[in-house]
Amino acid sequence: MRKLFVFLMLIGLAAAACIGDELAVGAKAPQFALVNAIDGRTVAFRPGDGKLSVVVFTCNQCPYAKAFEPRIIELARQYQSKGVTFYAIDPNDESQYAVESLAEMKARATGRGYPFPYLKDGDSATARAYGARVTPHVYVIDGGGTLRYRGYVDDSAKPEERRTTGLSNALDDLLAGKPVSNQTTRAFGCTIKWKS
Amino acid sequence: MRRVIVSILFLAASASAAELRDVRDPAKIKDAFPAAARLRVVNIWATWCVPCVAEMPELRAVATALWPDVALVGVSMDDMIPEATRSKVVAFLDKQKISYTNLYYRGNADDLAGFFHFEGEIPVTIAFDRGGKEVWRHQGAIKSADTIAELRKLLRRMR
Numbered sequence: 001m002r003k004l005f006v007f008l009m010l011i012g013l014a015a016a017a018c019i020g021d022e023l024a025v026g027a028k029a030p031q032f033a034l035v036n037a038i039d040g041r042t043v044a045f046r047p048g049d050g051k052l053s054v055v056v057f058t059c060n061q062c063p064y065a066k067a068f069e070p071r072i073i074e075l076a077r078q079y080q081s082k083g084v085t086f087y088a089i090d091p092n093d094e095s096q097y098a099v100e101s102l103a104e105m106k107a108r109a110t111g112r113g114y115p116f117p118y119l120k121d122g123d124s125a126t127a128r129a130y131g132a133r134v135t136p137h138v139y140v141i142d143g144g145g146t147l148r149y150r151g152y153v154d155d156s157a158k159p160e161e162r163r164t165t166g167l168s169n170a171l172d173d174l175l176a177g178k179p180v181s182n183q184t185t186r187a188f189g190c191t192i193k194w195k196s
Numbered sequence: 197m198r199r200v201i202v203s204i205l206f207l208a209a210s211a212s213a214a215e216l217r218d219v220r221d222p223a224k225i226k227d228a229f230p231a232a233a234r235l236r237v238v239n240i241w242a243t244w245c246v247p248c249v250a251e252m253p254e255l256r257a258v259a260t261a262l263w264p265d266v267a268l269v270g271v272s273m274d275d276m277i278p279e280a281t282r283s284k285v286v287a288f289l290d291k292q293k294i295s296y297t298n299l300y301y302r303g304n305a306d307d308l309a310g311f312f313h314f315e316g317e318i319p320v321t322i323a324f325d326r327g328g329k330e331v332w333r334h335q336g337a338i339k340s341a342d343t344i345a346e347l348r349k350l351l352r353r354m355r
């Protein structure tokens with residue numbers, strides 16, 4: 001019986017190592033230090049740095065992520081002036097999809113004027129640590145390093161069909177010193193192309 | 197003899213262009229199934245979804261092997277993308293020789309996910325019995341051999 005229990009535990013750990021459990025709201029956010037495709041420099045995020053931060057897992061190839069790109073840029077410009085830091089992270093495996101290489105990421109970010117670093121999560125480890133599933137998948141972390149929101153940017157990529165604004169709602173609540181009214185939403189998009 | 201007739205009817209249906217009807221209300225999706233089907237399989241997908249595209253031949257194989265006991269209905273979520281068009285989905289289905297009913301979902305994605313209890317990742321494939329009770333589910337791309345075996349097992353249990 002004990003052997004069976006240990007075996008099941010090992011299977012569970014192995015599964016968790018492949019795709020992490022999604023980080024729970026209220027949990028401490030994982031730190032990361034990743035290369036910024038735009039300038040080749042390493043950008044480090046240390047949760048608890050006192051800044052309200054947005055981590056967006058996105059990529060070059062996913063049409064749904066690309067549909068949200070202008071909205072993420074718009075929100076970054078809007079909220080950076082209020083002291084919010086944005087990090088865009090591409091966790092897709094470039095050995096399977098050349099369009100996810102640093103060079104392609106740089107071309108996309110500079111071509112569209114990303115007002116935030118575009119970081120390469122080359123081994124998908126950061127996405128696993130956050131439990132991200134799809135692109136785009138959004139996380140909001142408060143100044144103390146605690147996750148306060150996870151899910152979608154908005155519930156629709158079409159502005160005329162938008163009913164709820166997950167990311168901006170969370171940022172507005174936190175900037176007003178209030179608890180986030182809608183802490184988790186369903187992130188839709190393309191499955192992350194994991195580095196195995 | 198019955199099998200030969202069924203196969204001929206299926207091939208005749210396969211030769212026609214893909215049918216793609218609009219749907220806004222997730223609750224209406226069940227109306228697309230033929231009354232005779234003992235198992236009703238919903239596949240939620242999009243042409244922009246890499247694993248969804250990869251599994252299309254597998255779904256076609258399942259539909260061919262198990263029709264008419266099992267009926268498939270595809271629900272395209274292409275319309276989530278602002279530049280999506282129905283014609284692109286029809287062309288894709290024709291190219292893939294998909295002849296089972298497909299629906300073009302025009303409602304809110306969150307409503308669809310809430311109705312079918314999935315977390316936003318597609319493809320997802322769900323089987324229901326005649327009473328509308330969920331009896332099987334697969335998240336991610338299916339493999340036809342495994343899915344045919346699973347659905348046959350369910351059909352045997354329903355006898």
